[in-house]
Amino acid sequence: MDLQALKKLEHQRRVRYGYMWALFCAILWGLWYLPGTVVWVLNPFDEMYAEIAAGSGDSIALLVTAVLITAFNALTVIIALMVWNGVLGKFGEMKRTLVEFKPCSKWFFLASIFGGPMAILGSFIAMGFVGAAFAAVAALMYPVVGSILASQWYGEKISKRAATGIFLIIVGGFVIFGGGLLTELGSGNVQWIGYIGGLMAAIGWGIEGAIAGKGLDIAEPDVGLTLRFLGENIIWWVIAVPLLAIAGFPMIKYALMAFEPLTIMVLVFAGITFGFCYVTWYKSFPLIGVGRGQGIGNLYGLFAVLFVILFFGDVPSWTLLLGGAFCLAGSFTMFSEDTSSLESLRGD
Amino acid sequence: MVQSAAAMELYNGYWANSYLPSAEILWMVVILIVALVALWQARIFVSKF
Numbered sequence: 001m002d003l004q005a006l007k008k009l010e011h012q013r014r015v016r017y018g019y020m021w022a023l024f025c026a027i028l029w030g031l032w033y034l035p036g037t038v039v040w041v042l043n044p045f046d047e048m049y050a051e052i053a054a055g056s057g058d059s060i061a062l063l064v065t066a067v068l069i070t071a072f073n074a075l076t077v078i079i080a081l082m083v084w085n086g087v088l089g090k091f092g093e094m095k096r097t098l099v100e101f102k103p104c105s106k107w108f109f110l111a112s113i114f115g116g117p118m119a120i121l122g123s124f125i126a127m128g129f130v131g132a133a134f135a136a137v138a139a140l141m142y143p144v145v146g147s148i149l150a151s152q153w154y155g156e157k158i159s160k161r162a163a164t165g166i167f168l169i170i171v172g173g174f175v176i177f178g179g180g181l182l183t184e185l186g187s188g189n190v191q192w193i194g195y196i197g198g199l200m201a202a203i204g205w206g207i208e209g210a211i212a213g214k215g216l217d218i219a220e221p222d223v224g225l226t227l228r229f230l231g232e233n234i235i236w237w238v239i240a241v242p243l244l245a246i247a248g249f250p251m252i253k254y255a256l257m258a259f260e261p262l263t264i265m266v267l268v269f270a271g272i273t274f275g276f277c278y279v280t281w282y283k284s285f286p287l288i289g290v291g292r293g294q295g296i297g298n299l300y301g302l303f304a305v306l307f308v309i310l311f312f313g314d315v316p317s318w319t320l321l322l323g324g325a326f327c328l329a330g331s332f333t334m335f336s337e338d339t340s341s342l343e344s345l346r347g348d
Numbered sequence: 349m350v351q352s353a354a355a356m357e358l359y360n361g362y363w364a365n366s367y368l369p370s371a372e373i374l375w376m377v378v379i380l381i382v383a384l385v386a387l388w389q390a391r392i393f394v395s396k397f
Contacts (some may be wrong), residue, residue: 013396014397016365017393017397021396022391024382024386024389027382028379028382028383028386031375031378031379034379035375036376037362038359041358041359041362042351042355043350043351043352046352046354046355046358057363059385064351080382084390086386087387087391088389088391088394089394156393222390224376260351262349262351262359263351265376269375269376269379272379273379273383276382276383276387283390283393288372303361307375309367310366310367310368310371311362311363311366311368311371311375312362312363312365312366312375313364313365313366313367314365318353
């Protein structure tokens with residue numbers, strides 16, 4: 001076998017692994033909506049919601065409760081990532097990356113701003129106001145933002161096929177948002193905050209992916225992602241939760257009350273699914289590119305709807321299913337692209 | 349703090365209409381299996397690249 005054939009074989013192997021990681025991301029992300037939904041009804045979050053709603057109204061109560069749930073989600077994610085990095089023996093690499101702030105870890109801290117307070121909080125808001133299936137399907141538009149940013153910023157190639165996939169995902173997004181909105185406009189009861197939450201998730205995860213793609217030029221995905229969640233934990237536990245406590249919300253009281261066996265168990269499973277889905281998402285970017293990694297990761301919409309139907313017995317509305325089908329068609333269009341065109345992910 | 353009766357009723361209500369048997373346990377088993385397979389594949393990946 002000559003050098004060229006070996007190079008081609010190695011490239012094919014890397015692309016295959018890239019798609020495998022993106023698929024793992026999709027399955028685990030879909031599973032995350034199970035603990036992410038049921039945690040809302042558990043103590044102390046239900047009591048926290050009721051107490052704040054009595055004084056400040058339902059919308060504020062939901063937002064503040066979402067902040068505490070998201071903060072705990074970030075905490076359990078970083079524990080899950082420590083296990084992941086421990087098993088892979090990456091602690092030494094983590095220390096090396098952390099100290100290299102300017103060229104390296106700054107990208108992951110920046111990614112945590114868009115991924116945490118914007119995307120994950122938005123997703124929890126959408127789950128709380130509209131429902132798990134909507135939250136899952138609404139964020140399906142994030143590869144559009146991610147791939148356009150990656151293309152404009154650092155010249156990641158977008159082929160005609162990838163552009164077709166992105167177009168299908170946009171159509172799907174309009175059907176998802178438009179369908180739900182029309183139904184609610186008809187009934188005169190529009191949960192605007194829930195829809196804004198869905199939009200926050202789509203834009204936040206798209207921007208995060210593009211920023212992460214830049215950071216992953218020089219850092220390891222497993223380590224980079226752990227630093228990204230370190231940043232998110234700082235945002236929640238050092239900035240947001242104390243600020244809300246100073247503003248008079250009972251954050252500390254309910255944060256301490258969350259250490260209840262069932263609540264902690266559900267949060268741990270949220271941490272495992274979200275931490276592992278995120279790390280496999282990051283691992284796919286250097287192998288197949290941000291656009292494709294996000295495109296295939298988008299199959300989480302299919303898995304989320306499937307798991308919600310199987311485990312909760314909830315069948316989503318036809319607009320959600322139709323929009324989801326468009327998004328999936330877009331993802332498959334990207335997935336079925338000839339891998340030889342991926343030999344160089346960046347433009348020349 | 350312990351879970352209130354109302355919280356447990358709502359929590360159990362999520363799994364009550366599931367199409368799968370013992371859904372309240374099965375979702376955790378599924379997550380653990382997928383997570384362990386992912387971790388095992390990550391170990392293989394680290395050794396190859």
